[in-house]
Amino acid sequence: MTSPFSGDALEAALDEIVPAVPxxxxxxxxxxxxxxxxxxxxxxxxxxxxxxxxxxxxxxxAYASGWLDAGAYLGLYGGRTVPPSYDFAAHIPPSLAGHLEEKTARYERLLSQALSSVEPAPDAETPMFSAACRVRAAGRAALTDGQGHAGCGRLAEALGWYSYGYGWLDAGVQAGLFAITGSREIFTV
Structure with missing residues (x-):
């Protein structure tokens, strides 16, 4: 398990990026x-x-990590590989419990809405169709992982997964992998 959740870790990851496209x-x-x-x-x-x-x-x-990993998967740059999993545990003080509960529930709904709002745009016979399916699968897996953690009361982990999966989908939209068939306003377009 990898934990990307400090600004320093993300900054280091960004510093290691090597452009791979002309x-x-x-x-x-x-x-x-x-x-x-x-x-x-x-x-x-x-x-x-x-x-x-x-x-x-x-x-x-977590959202930034989702963008970075989606870009690495798409081959946009080198210097980063997509880890097999993350440990999204974070210490959130009890004084922020209400905020954590609200944000986690909202991001579960947002990721669910995002998943139901996109369809692969490339033709089914092209490699980019497979890429779109893989990016959407990453979003679905993050939703499932988040729901599992939420069901066990681990809301910080759940929020991390929801944010991470949403980053993958949003990056996929930017890369042209998806046609937005639903709530366009929830994507960075």
Missing amino acids: EGSALARVEACVLRMAESYLSDGRVFAARGDLVNAHASF
């Missing part, structure tokens, strides 16, 4: 978007953590 290509634009989103959510997570909002910091770091 400058000026369409995939370079996707790569730039993926990295920009990961950096943005790393920054947001640091701001939240500095303010003592460890719930939103945790969700931001």
Whole structure:
């Protein structure tokens, strides 16, 4: 199990990224978007953590990790491999329990809505169709893992999984893998 949940760990991961696509290509634009989103959510997570909002910091770091891993899976850059699993445990103080409960429930609904709002866009006979299916499967697996943790009262782990899976789907939308068939407003487009 890997734990990516410090700003330092995410910053180190971003520093190890090696571009894998030619400058000026369409995939370079996707790569730039993926990295920009990961950096943005790393920054947001640091701001939240500095303010003592460890719930939103945790969700931001997990979401950034989802973007990074989806980009690595798609071959947008080298220097990162997708770990087989994560340990999304985080210490959230009891004073933030209500915030954690609300955010976890909201992100479970958001990830469920995102999953039901996308369909693979590429033709079924192309390799990119398989990639879209793999990205969507990562989102579904994250939802399932999150629900398992939530059912056992491990809400920080659940929130991490929901945020991480949503990052994969959002990156897949940006990469053109999905047609948005439902709630367009929940995606970064």
